[in-house]
Amino acid sequence: MNDEPREMSPEAERRLAQHLELLRTDRRQPSLELAHRVVRTARWQRAVRTPLRVVGMIAGSLLDGIMRLAAPGRRRRG
Numbered sequence: 001m002n003d004e005p006r007e008m009s010p011e012a013e014r015r016l017a018q019h020l021e022l023l024r025t026d027r028r029q030p031s032l033e034l035a036h037r038v039v040r041t042a043r044w045q046r047a048v049r050t051p052l053r054v055v056g057m058i059a060g061s062l063l064d065g066i067m068r069l070a071a072p073g074r075r076r077r078g
Contacts, residue, residue, distance in 0.1 A: 008016070
């Protein structure tokens with residue numbers, strides 16, 4: 001990969017300027033519905049996060065146990 005910045009072609013610069021101009025001229029304000037949807041989504045994601053983490057940890061532990069049982073030559077002889 002090349003870390004040096006590349007020069008943009010004049011065509012690319014013109015198209016970028018057009019897109020940025022559209023964003024500058026669009027003065028619409030987000031509706032209150034957007035804020036309500038964002039808050040509602042954040043709340044259900046927060047409620048689901050902990051149970052999903054627990055399920056993930058249990059699944060990881062089960063997989064780790066199965067891998068330890070299935071790994072040949074790694075058992076300790078007692």
